[in-house]
Amino acid sequence: MxxxxxxxxxxxxxxxxxxxxxxxxxxxxxxxxxxxxxxxxxxxxxxxxxxxxxxxxxxxxxxxxxxxxxxxxxxxxxxxxxxxxxxxxxxxxxxxxxxxxxxxxxxxxxxxxxxxxxxxxxxxxxxxxxxxxxxxxxxxxxxxxxxxxxxxxxxxxxxxxxxxxxxxxxxxxxxxxxxxxxxxxxPKEFFKQKKAREQNKILFLGRVSPLKSLQTLIRAMSLIKNEKIKLEIVGPAEKEYLTFLKELISKNNLDKRVSFSEPIYDTKKKIKKLDSARIFVLPSKREGMPQSLIEAMSRGKIVIASNTHGSTEIIEDGKNGFLFKTGDAKSLSSKLNLAIRSKNQRLRQNAKKSVERxxxxxxxxxxxxxxx
The missing domain is CATH 3.40.50.2000 (Glycogen Phosphorylase B;)
Structure with missing residues (x-):
């Protein structure tokens, strides 16, 4: 043997x-x-x-x-x-x-x-x-x-x-x-699990920490023309930063449009949560190789990310996702409005195909x- x-x-x-x-x-x-x-x-x-x-x-x-x-x-x-x-x-x-x-x-x-x-x-x-x-x-x-x-x-x-x-x-x-x-x-499940029903919402899934620059996403939400669009933030949160974000949400009158959910560790449940959103946003100040972005793309989501080293290596702007200037809420809101206005079926297909490797x-x- x-x-x-x-x-x-x-x-x-x-x-x-x-x-x-x-x-x-x-x-x-x-x-x-x-x-x-x-x-x-x-x-x-x-x-x-x-x-x-x-x-x-x-x-x-x-x-x-x-x-x-x-x-x-x-x-x-x-x-x-x-x-x-x-x-x-x-x-x-x-x-x-x-x-x-x-x-x-x-x-x-x-x-x-x-x-x-x-x-x-x-x-x-x-x-x-x-x-x-x-x-x-x-x-x-x-x-x-x-x-x-x-x-x-x-x-x-x-x-x-x-x-x-x-x-x-x-x-x-x-x-x-x-x-x-x-x-x-x-995991292969991201490519094989049956798709759940999609809602007209934006999702962030990851650690709720200053590095992720979620204030940029919240400020961008206040600039979105379609007020029916909701944002769900999912993940473990740093206490002080969470307090800061909640104050920012209230200041911008977004209490009914932005919600926080507990972290998800189970792969099948994570996939189901990704499937529930139409748009996935990663607004980080810095990314090495953004795992959550790849996971979202494998489910055919419309992905929008800040133009960090890691995200620009994965996303070709306008082809398999959208990129915006890091820390710029106006730049992000314009990409969000672009994603909301059309179905972006080809972009979704390109996203999934580009991460199969x-x-x-x-x-x-x-x-x-x-x-x-």
């Missing part, structure tokens, strides 16, 4: 709503069909102060969580997984998120166990550090100039989830042959070829 290779996935979070965890879980499910898979993470629950249980099993995947210490920001943390790493002795390590302690430790521990180690970057690059404070921006520059050139080339391969990341990595001294593009995937079965084949 052929021995199954052991894969270890490393990520900061395996609880709460987290884009990186969504990738890790989807990837792990696919890899568990061919390999033995474990996932190590902190025991933090993203978006809350709660602590997750120390271990869990999802299908064939074993998840182990470790106590953590915050080093700065929401996700920059240290958690000690050395003992468990050395005991498991993985053949392959998938370390997620560039510039984080656990990815650097993956190199160190893999040298002891003889593991092959791959870094999945998750698009942390930005021209203007729009989402970072002054101190964080300085630390990022120091890491990129002093540590990155020494660390990056020690990985067997650097996996980007977007094509736009490559130019940033090349500037850090990484050879083009060291880089592999493998995007995030979405992100179905997890297809993405996983590329990963398996790379790491085998």
């Amino acid at each position: 052929v021995k199954r290779l052991k894969v270890l996935e490393l990520t900061n979070y395996t609880a709460g709503v987290c884009g990186v965890w969504t990738r890790v879980l989807g990837e792990s499910k696919e890899l568990s069909k061919k390999f033995k898979v474990k996932v190590f993470s902190s025991n933090a629950v993203k978006g809350s102060n709660k602590i997750a249980k120390p271990s869990e099993r999802i299908g064939l995947i074993e998840i182990h969580r470790f106590p953590f210490k915050k080093l700065g920001g929401e996700s920059f943390m240290y958690w000690n997984f050395k003992k468990d790493f050395l005991e498991y002795k993985p053949d392959i390590v998938m370390a997620h998120s560039y510039r984080h302690p656990h990815t650097n430790l993956a190199i160190k521990y893999s040298k002891i166990t003889g593991s092959r180690v791959f870094l999945v970057t998750h698009a942390p690059f930005s021209h203007d550090n729009i989402t970072r404070g002054n101190m964080a921006s300085v630390l990022v520059k120091l890491y990129d100039s002093l540590i990155a050139p020494k660390v990056l080339n020690k990985f067997n391969k650097i996996i980007t989830i977007t094509r736009w990341e490559e130019s940033f990595l090349r500037k850090l001294g990484l050879d083009k042959n060291k880089i592999a593009y493998i995007p995030n995937g979405i 992100f179905e997890w079965n297809k993405v996983a084949k590329t990963i398996v070829r790379l790491i085998s």
Whole structure:
């Protein structure tokens, strides 16, 4: 009997709503069909102060969580997984998120166990550090100039989830042959589940946080000519930001047109919620690879997104969706009015067709070829 290779996935979070965890879980499910898979993470629950249980099993995947210490920001943390790493002795390590302690430790521990180690970057690059404070921006520059050139080339391969990341990595001294593009995937259910009834409404589905710039969407709602159009915002909310948004809604007399709903974690229920809306909007200040946008497009929604790096890589304005100037409510409202006025059947068809390549079965084949 052929021995199954052991894969270890490393990520900061395996609880709460987290884009990186969504990738890790989807990837792990696919890899568990061919390999033995474990996932190590902190025991933090993203978006809350709660602590997750120390271990869990999802299908064939074993998840182990470790106590953590915050080093700065929401996700920059240290958690000690050395003992468990050395005991498991993985053949392959998938370390997620560039510039984080656990990815650097993956190199160190893999040298002891003889593991092959791959870094999945998750698009942390930005021209203007729009989402970072002054101190964080300085630390990022120091890491990129002093540590990155020494660390990056020690990985067997650097996996980007977007094509736009490559130019940033090349500037850090990484050879083009060291880089592999493998995007995030979405479950096959998004392409196969029977469609639910569509309502004449706009939907946002994701974390309700300042990064998502939902104030831009709310202000745009006040400029929409058709007052029958409703907006539903679905997802876990940061308390202070939610208060700010509700005050903005009241100020613009939108209380009867804008509603908030609880987060959805079940795939089938999420698809049903996407199907309930005609238009999906992603107004973020920054996006790496917008998972929710791809999910909405797979259901043939009319999608409108801010012109971030991530969204412009997926949307061709006027062909498979619409783009608006980031942070500009007037620009967004004009695209919303454009989407409302016509059925946009061809655009919907183009949207669905353009994201078929992100179905997890297809993405996983590329990963398996790379790491085998």
